[in-house]
Amino acid sequence: MDPNLINNIRQKMQKVPEILKSDLSTIRTGRAAPSLVENIVVTAYGGTAKLKVIELASIATSDPQTILITPFDVSIVGEIRKGIEVANVGLTPVIDGSVIRVSIPPLSQERREELVHLLNQKLEGGRIQVRQIRHEAMQEIKKAETEKNISEDERIALEKEVQKITDETIGIIDSLGERKKEELMQV
Template sequence: MDLDIVKQRMQKILEMLRSDLATVRTGRAAPSLIEGIVINAYGGTQKLRLMELATIAASDPQTLVITPFDQSIIGEIQKGIQEANVGLSPVIDGELVRITIPHLSEERRQELIHLMRQKLENGKIMVRQVRHEAMAEIKKQKAQKIISEDEVSRLEKEVQKVTDEMITDIDLVGEKKEEELLSI
C-alpha cells in the first residue's frame, strides 16, 4: 500500500476542485471566467479555447479585456462568448473585446453558493472514495498476509489522517470562495 499514491490522487481531486471553482463568477473580473470557452475560429474549421486565441486581462475589477492574436477572428470571439451562455455581453472596441462584469444580485449569489457547495460535496465524496479504495487494498494485503496487523492499523490511521486533511482543505477552499461570493 503506497500512501504517496493515495495522497497524489486526493491532491488531484483538490486541484480539480480549485480550478472548477475558479470558473464560478464572483462579480469581479477574472480571466479564469472565460479562458476555457471554446470558440469556433476561422469559419468553424477549428475549435480552440479562448486562451489559445487571445490574451485575457482584467483592466479593472469589473472589466475583462480580450486582445486577439489574430484580428480577423474578433467577431468569432465575440460570438463564441455570447453563445457560451455565461451571462456576459462582449463588446468589440476597435482591436479589443471588452466585457463588463455585472454586479451579482443577492439571489444569484445564493444560487452560486449552492452550486459551489454541491461541487465541494462532490469533491469530498471523491476523496472518501479514494480512502475507501485504499482501505480495501489494506484489507486485501492483510488477508494475503503481505502486511502485519500492526501495519494494518498504522496504514489505516495514516490514510484516515490524509483524508481528514484533504476534507479540511476542501472546506477551506469553500470558505474562501464563499467569502468572495458574498463580498460586494
C-alpha cells in the same frame, strides 16, 4: 502489499483539491477574472477551427469589473464575441476597435445564493472523491492483512495514516470552499 501505498494515496488525494480549485475558478464572483472566459470554445476562421479563447487572444483585466480580450488575429474579433455570447455564461462582450471588452455585472443576492449552492455541490463532489480513494485504500489494506502480507498492527497503523491524509485533504477542500463563499457573498 505495495510499499508506496501511502504515497500513492497522498498523490491521488492531492489531485482532488487541485482539480477542484481550477473548477471553482470558473464560478463567477462578480469580479473580472480571465478564467471566466479563457476556456470558452470559439468557432473561428469560418468554422474550420474550434479553439478556446485563451488560444486565440490575450486576456487581461483592466479593472475589477472589466475583462479585456485582445485577439492575436484582429480578423476574428467578431467570432470571439459571438463565441462568448453563445456560451451563455451571462456575459456581454462589446467590440471596441481591435479589443473586446467584457463588463462583469454585479451579482444579485439571489444569484449569489445560487452560486453558493453550486459551490457546495462541487465541494461535496470533491469530498466524495476523497472518501472513495480512502475506501479503495482501506480495502487494499484489509486485503493485504487477509493475505498475511501485513500484521494487524501494521493494518491499524496504515488505516490511521490513510484517515489522517483523508482529514487533511478534506480540510483543504473546506478551506477552498470557505474562501470562495467569502468572495461570492462580498458585495
